[in-house]
Amino acid sequence: MNKLTVSPSPHIKSSQTTKKIMWTVVIALIPVGMAGVYIFGISSLNVMVFSVLSCIFTEALFLKFRNRDPRAVLDGSAILTGLLLAYNLPPSTPFWIPVIGGAVSIILGKQIFGGLGQNIFNPALVGRAFLQISWPVYMTTWKNPRWWPDAISSATPLAKEAGPHFTYMDLFLGNRAGCIGEVCVIALIIGALFLLVTKIISLHIPLSFIGTVGIITWIFGKDGFFKGDFIFNILAGGIILGAFFMATDYVTSPLTKKGKIIFGIGCGVLTAIIRLRGSYPEGVCYSILFMNAAVPIIDRFTKTKKYGLIKK
Amino acid sequence: MASVNFIHPPDFKDIAKNKKIEQAPIPKRAILPLSQHTGAPSEPVVNAGDSVKTGSLIAQAKGFISANLHSSVSGKVLAIEESPHPGLGISKAIIIESDGQDIKASLDSVPVKDVSTLSKEEIAALIKEAGIVGLGGAAFPAFVKLNPPPAKKIDTFIINGAECEPFLTCDHRLMLERPKEIILGVQLMAKVLGVKDVIIGVEENKIDAAERLNSSIFVLKPSLGGQSLNLKVKILKTQYPQGGEKQLIKMLLNREVPSGGLPLDIGVVVNNVQTVFAVYEAVYLKKPLYERVITVSGSFSNMAKNILVRIGAPIKDVLDYCGLNQKTGLYKVIMGGPMTGVAQCDLNAPVIKGTSGILILDKKFRLKEEELECIRCSRCIEACPVGLMPCAIGLSVKKDKFDLAASYDPFDCIDCGSCSYVCPSKIPLAQLVKLAKVKIKRQ
Numbered sequence: 001m002n003k004l005t006v007s008p009s010p011h012i013k014s015s016q017t018t019k020k021i022m023w024t025v026v027i028a029l030i031p032v033g034m035a036g037v038y039i040f041g042i043s044s045l046n047v048m049v050f051s052v053l054s055c056i057f058t059e060a061l062f063l064k065f066r067n068r069d070p071r072a073v074l075d076g077s078a079i080l081t082g083l084l085l086a087y088n089l090p091p092s093t094p095f096w097i098p099v100i101g102g103a104v105s106i107i108l109g110k111q112i113f114g115g116l117g118q119n120i121f122n123p124a125l126v127g128r129a130f131l132q133i134s135w136p137v138y139m140t141t142w143k144n145p146r147w148w149p150d151a152i153s154s155a156t157p158l159a160k161e162a163g164p165h166f167t168y169m170d171l172f173l174g175n176r177a178g179c180i181g182e183v184c185v186i187a188l189i190i191g192a193l194f195l196l197v198t199k200i201i202s203l204h205i206p207l208s209f210i211g212t213v214g215i216i217t218w219i220f221g222k223d224g225f226f227k228g229d230f231i232f233n234i235l236a237g238g239i240i241l242g243a244f245f246m247a248t249d250y251v252t253s254p255l256t257k258k259g260k261i262i263f264g265i266g267c268g269v270l271t272a273i274i275r276l277r278g279s280y281p282e283g284v285c286y287s288i289l290f291m292n293a294a295v296p297i298i299d300r301f302t303k304t305k306k307y308g309l310i311k312k
Numbered sequence: 313m314a315s316v317n318f319i320h321p322p323d324f325k326d327i328a329k330n331k332k333i334e335q336a337p338i339p340k341r342a343i344l345p346l347s348q349h350t351g352a353p354s355e356p357v358v359n360a361g362d363s364v365k366t367g368s369l370i371a372q373a374k375g376f377i378s379a380n381l382h383s384s385v386s387g388k389v390l391a392i393e394e395s396p397h398p399g400l401g402i403s404k405a406i407i408i409e410s411d412g413q414d415i416k417a418s419l420d421s422v423p424v425k426d427v428s429t430l431s432k433e434e435i436a437a438l439i440k441e442a443g444i445v446g447l448g449g450a451a452f453p454a455f456v457k458l459n460p461p462p463a464k465k466i467d468t469f470i471i472n473g474a475e476c477e478p479f480l481t482c483d484h485r486l487m488l489e490r491p492k493e494i495i496l497g498v499q500l501m502a503k504v505l506g507v508k509d510v511i512i513g514v515e516e517n518k519i520d521a522a523e524r525l526n527s528s529i530f531v532l533k534p535s536l537g538g539q540s541l542n543l544k545v546k547i548l549k550t551q552y553p554q555g556g557e558k559q560l561i562k563m564l565l566n567r568e569v570p571s572g573g574l575p576l577d578i579g580v581v582v583n584n585v586q587t588v589f590a591v592y593e594a595v596y597l598k599k600p601l602y603e604r605v606i607t608v609s610g611s612f613s614n615m616a617k618n619i620l621v622r623i624g625a626p627i628k629d630v631l632d633y634c635g636l637n638q639k640t641g642l643y644k645v646i647m648g649g650p651m652t653g654v655a656q657c658d659l660n661a662p663v664i665k666g667t668s669g670i671l672i673l674d675k676k677f678r679l680k681e682e683e684l685e686c687i688r689c690s691r692c693i694e695a696c697p698v699g700l701m702p703c704a705i706g707l708s709v710k711k712d713k714f715d716l717a718a719s720y721d722p723f724d725c726i727d728c729g730s731c732s733y734v735c736p737s738k739i740p741l742a743q744l745v746k747l748a749k750v751k752i753k754r755q
Binding site: 004005006007008009010011012013014016017018019020021072075115116117118250251253255256299303304305306307308309 | 321478558562571573642653659688689690696701721735738743
């Protein structure tokens with residue numbers, strides 16, 4: 001008689017795995033990366049490669065220190081963190097910036113909390129925030145698209161002193177200075193659609209995030225109430241990247257649909273406040289980090305509605 | 313009101329759904345556990361050495377929630393001893409050696425007369441005497457369900473023909489092949505309950521069965537006290553676990569059974585189609601419950617069958633009949649469906665009243681993905697049919713925080729396994745929730 005295997009039910013499981021999810025997001029980020037390289041040139045690719053390699057190396061090192069299976073480095077999460085960090089950096093930044101950023105993302109953003117699934121803050125944004133505070137000049141030296149006459153620009157469209165006027169089409173296609181992964185909205189939308197179709201993400205966070213920024217910047221416009229250029233505000237910064245790819249990070253966002261909507265609105269309000277009143281032109285990174293911290297409390301107050309809780 | 317979540321696993325029903333029900337051979341030896349229903353184990357009324365007929369009472373219900381047990385073969389009682397049990401591992405059973413004659417005994421508590429003249433008390437007595445339990449899987453004594461406390465007014469009787477577990481097709485075949493008997497059984501049970509509104513819920517992957525039932529309803533024009541029954545077949549989308557009693561009620565009536573309560577709290581009684589068929593046989597044919605239809609399916613499609621098998625037949629006998637080749641890559645044998653069934657380690661365990669199928673799986677069904685940490689993707693939350701947060705319960709259990717686990721209501725879990733099914737990190741959430749229930753109860 002053959003030996004029989006015994007295990008608890010269910011005896012069939014869905015083919016979806018955590019690894020597949022991570023790699024699907026990596027695939028969804030490819031068009032954005034290609035756009036970044038096309039727009040800013042090969043320096044974008046350098047930043048991406050250094051960032052990803054730094055994340056993988058640091059992750060492998062820490063898995064070894066923690067006596068974990070180092071093969072876990074291939075679960076896709078470190079590569080994803082590296083890509084997302086690179087997409088949040090200026091294309092002209094020196095190589096050691098993404099290297100340090102990647103290491104900080106993995107160490108302070110992920111491994112010290114216990115690794116995959118345990119972190120409170122989005123690792124890539126932890127890295128970016130660290131770099132922003134440590135080397136503000138490198139983090140705000142922007143490069144113009146390859147086809148512009150001046151290579152170096154001093155401002156993204158969001159900066160209050162921004163010189164040239166941008167058409168919506170410029171912003172949509174990425175004909176502007178900015179971080180590698182935030183400028184080409186059309187590529188971001190292609191990636192986001194892919195994630196929606198494959199059901200990796202839902203619209204709860206992105207819609208509430210983007211919608212909130214849109215409404216607030218429309219109400220509190222430069223030229224008076226209800227006159228704000230909300231389309232510009234949505235397209236010009238890192239909101240599309242942040243709302244679809246950063247704020248939707250499973251580990252650092254709420255569990256329930258209700259919680260996700262609250263989280264998205266919170267991100268939107270904070271982003272709008274930082275943009276309208278802060279000294280810093282962009283607020284996506286910090287608003288997501290702030291809301292990450294609020295996730296446990298959001299989860300506590302947004303439990304699901306249970307079957308059978310009816311008044312007799 | 314909460315919305316109900318479902319999942320859509322592959323249904324694997326094509327393997328067995330076209331196999332006509334056939335009679336399995338009578339086992340040489342029947343192992344009849346005293347505990348094969350919800351409630352107290354029944355009490356033996358025979359001793360080793362006694363002669364019994366097929367259908368003789370061998371153990372009687374002990375207490376209100378319990379059921380009679382009848383011999384499934386004619387022959388001699390060999391022993392009453394600890395024996396393999398498909399769900400409990402080992403439990404006390406009456407072992408009967410068949411004489412190969414299959415001499416039948418009938419139910420005799422009610423005088424033989426025309427069925428239409430039977431009172432509802434007489435019908436109920438026959439159902440009780442026949443030892444009928446819910447044949448959908450939970451094996452709750454049918455008599456108890458048909459005797460709600462007087463304070464509970466029952467207005468709707470639901471017949472569960474959803475058969476949402478993948479692979480299983482026994483209910484499907486029974487509805488196709490014995491629709492008239494099922495409708496006659498429905499009529500009897502509606503009479504006992506005094507209910508006019510009856511709904512048969514059938515998933516759309518069994519639309520042919522729904523049509524057969526509808527034509528039988530048309531031909532028989534089932535009635536109750538002279539008036540026709542309001543008996544409808546409702547087609548449901550195919551989704552899991554819609555055959556769960558509470559989920560089925562929600563989908564058919566949009567009513568929710570209160571947490572911790574029973575369907576009769578909201579005026580509903582639910583019974584499986586096979587249970588209804590057993591009621592028909594008990595009342596019309598005076599036949600106790602000693603056999604049932606099960607599906608044999610799995611990796612080896614040439615073994616797939618729907619068979620009428622005697623309760624107590626060892627799994628091994630059933631599989632041998634289906635042509636189990638010892639050399640095939642047998643990997644797992646499951647009693648029941650793939651979502652909630654129990655993997656067997658001893659093929660001497662018998663088919664019991666609650667057995668709906670036996671699955672034989674090969675290595676292709678090996679779950680080779682390693683368990684990873686929870687990434688809070690919330691797929692389990694979106695899959696849970698009772699609106700729980702399985703990951704929250706599971707993580708609390710892993711950290712030994714049972715108070716925290718209790719705050720997420722694990723006792724509302726119906727053990728459907730959907731959370732484990734969808735988890736991309738392959739965390740055995742259903743098992744962790746079960747553990748939470750056990751540990752919290754002990755505290």
